[in-house]
Amino acid sequence: MSLIEVKIPPLGESISSGVLAKWHVADGDVVKKDQPLFELETDKITSEGVAESAGKITFKVQPGTEVKIGEVVATIDSSAAGATPAPAAAAPAAKEAAPAPAKTAASTEQSPAVRRVAAETNIDVSKVEGTGKAGRVTKGDVLAAAESAPKASTVSAAVAAAPSSALPASAPVVTAPATGRRSRVKMSKLRQTIAKRLVSAQHEAAMLTTFNEVDMSAVMELRKKYQDDFVKKNGVKLGFMSFFTKAVVQALKDVPAINAQLDGDEVIQNHYFDISMAVSTEKGLVVPVVRDCDKLDMAGIEKAIGEVAKKARDGKLGLPDFEGGCFTITNGGIFGSMLSTPIINAPQSAILGLHAINDRPVALNGQVVIRPMMYLALSYDHRLVDGKEAVTFLVKIKQAIEDPTRLLLSV
Template sequence: MATEVKVPALGESITSGIIAAWNVKDGDYVEKDQVLYELETDKITSEGLAEVAGVISLAAAEGDEVDIGAVIATIDESAAAPEKSEKSDTKETSEEPAAEKPAPEQKSDAISPAVRRIAEEEKIDPATVTGTGKDGRVTKGDMLKATPASRMPAEESKPAAAAKAPAAKPAPTGERTSRKRMTPLRAKIAERLVAAQQEAAMLTTFNEVDMSAVMGLRKKYQDAFVKKNGVKLGFMSLFVKAVVNALKEVPGINAQIDGNEIVQNHFYDIGIAVSTPKGLMVPVVRDCDQLSLAGIEQAIIGYANKAREGKIGIDDLQGGVFTITNGGIFGSMLSTPILNAPQSGILGMHTIQERPVAINGQVEIRPMMYLAVSYDHRIVDGKEAVTFLVKVKQALEDPARLLLEV
C-alpha cells in the first residue's frame, strides 16, 4: 500500500510553494513523523512530515514549484524496515561500556540539503558546528544558531566588531557572476515594499531620544527582572509600551484605509521586524496594552526563535496595527523605514551613540538614539505624526509615564 505525500494547505492566500530541500533520498526508508522536505512560500517556510513509515519515492525535485495539494512523493508502507546486521548487533552486545567518544565527523553524504544550503549561503563549515542530531549529526537548527545573525544580541544597539572574514576564493575564468532563483519569500518582500511606496503617500519625520533613563532603569532592575521572569529586560519591550501609549494619545495612526473608508483600530497588536537568513519577517505580538514588559519580551524571544527555525505560521504574521523595526542592532544611525501595508505607521529605532547635548545650559555627553516614524500622509497629518513621535520620546526619557499612561 502506498500513501501519497501531498503539499498541505498553509493558508487561504497561499496557492503554491517551492521545494527548498529534500531531507531524504529517493528509496530511503522513512519513519513516521520524520521531516521529509522544506517548502518555501511567499510568506513562510514550513517542513513536511511523514504520515506513515515506509520506503519513499520522490515525484518532485528540489527547486520545483508545486501547487497546494500536489503529490510530491509516495511512501510504500508494505516495505519492511531495514534490519541491523548480525555482526553489528553482536558487537554492540559484546562490547563493554566505553568512555564517551567524541561525536563522529560529519561526512558529506550525512549532511542534509538544508544544512548544505545554509553552509554555502553563510560560509559556515558544518564540521565546526556542534551537532545535536543523532550520532552528533549537524541539523538545520544547529546551523541557524551558528549564523552571525543569530549570535548577535537582540537588544544590543552598538555594532559589534566585525569578525575577520576568510579570504574570498577567486572566481574561475569566465564566471564573474552567478545566478540563483529568487525565493518566494524574497519575491513577496520585494513586491510588498514596492507596492507600499506606490500606493501610500509615505512621509517620514525624525526626532532623537536621550536613552539615559531607560539604560539606568535596565541597569538598576535587570538582575531582579531576570530572577523573577527568566528573561532580560530589553529595549524593545519598553519601545513597544511607549508606542502603545502614543497610539492611545494619537489614535489617527492606529487606523488604515480600506477602499473609501477609514478603519479605526481599537486594539494594539504590534509587529516586530525580525531578520532571518531567509529575509525579513514581521511577527505580531498581540494585545500589547494588556501584556507586561516580561510578557512582551517572552513573546519577542519566542517569535525570533520560531522565525530563525523556519516555524513561523501565517497567523503569526497577520493582523498588526503598527510595526517597529530596529536597524540599530546592525549599526544603522538613521533610516526611513517603509510602511508595512495596510498599516499607517512604522517606527524605526537606530544605534545608540554618545553625543554632546545641551542640558540646562550645560554640555553633557548622553547616549542618544535617532527615531524615525514613517506614516501614510493620506490618513495621518504631519501634526499627528510629530505628536506621536514626541509622545514616544517623552515616555522613554521619563519611563514613569508608561506606568501612569500620560
C-alpha cells in the first residue's frame, strides 16, 4: 500500500488557516489525478484542492472543520488507482430523476457548483467546451452557455430544477426541517470578513456621499453605432464600464486628492490607476483590481473586467488580485438599483456607485424631453477629501459621460 497525504496547500503569507467547506468526492471513492477534492474557504479567498495522484481516498477531516495550512485532511491509496472510479455525483435522488444524457470523462469530474448551475439553467455540461485545467468545464463556462441560450428555457429550467438532484450526496446542505420555519448555518469565512470590513469602514472613516445624475444618451448612441465593429475587431462587447473607468481615471488625474489614502497621520498619494471592480458572486461581493487602467484602451478594459469577473465567479481569485486598488467602482444598476450610498473599500478614500438607467423627463434648452438618466453616487472619506473636491470629481465624470469626446482629448 502506498499512501499519499492530501494537505492544505499554502495560499499566501497572510493566510494561516481556513475552513474545509465541503468535499467534492465521497469517503472511499477512487479519484483521478488532478480531480477536484475539496473546497477551502479562507477570510480572503476560496480555493479548490486537487488530487496529486489517482487512488482511493480516505478522509481525515469532515466538512465544516477549520484546518491549518499544511494539515493532512485525507490520504490517497495509490495502489487502488486501477479500481473503477465512483460516480462524482452519485446522489440518492438520482434514482428518481429522469435519465441524464451520456457524460464525457471530463463532465463527470465537475464540481458541485458546476452541476448545480447546469441543473438550474438546463445546460448539458457534456456539450459545453471547458476552459479549465485539462479541459474541465468551470461554472463560468456554464454561465456563459446559459447566457447564450434562450431566456425562456433558462427560466423554466430554474423553476423546475429540484434542489435534491442538483447537489451530490457528499455536499453538506443545511435546510430547515419540513415543519420548521427557520434554519441556521454558519457564515463563511469570506462573508465574515466582508461583514467586518464594511463595519470597520463605517466606524473608522468620516464617510459622506454626494450625488449627481448623468444623461446616458451620448454613450448609448456610441455603443449602438460602433458595437458591431468593436466586437469584430476586439472579440468583446463595448460596455458602459469601460466608459466609466476611463472617466474615473481622468477625474483622478484632475482631482488627485481622491487618489490618495490615509495611513495614521500621513497621506499616501497614489500616482498609478489600479481600479477595483465590485463583482457579485454566490459567496458574496468581491473587489478584484484591474491594473493600470490609464494605459489600457476601451477594449483592454473590457477584456480585463471580463477576466476578473470570470475568475471571481469561478472562485479562482488569488490574493494578488485584490491588492493595490486606488479607487472602486460598483454597479448596482445591473440588479435594478435606482440609488444607493456605497461603502468605501478601505483603505481607499472613495467609491463610485452606478445605478439603473431609466427614461425620465428632464429640462433641456427650456423644453421637457425624455432622456435615459442614471444616478451617480460618490462616497468619500471626509477626513481627506473636502466636499468641493468630491463634487468636482463627480462633475468631471458626468461631463465625460455626457460628452465622450472629452475622454479622447483628456479634458
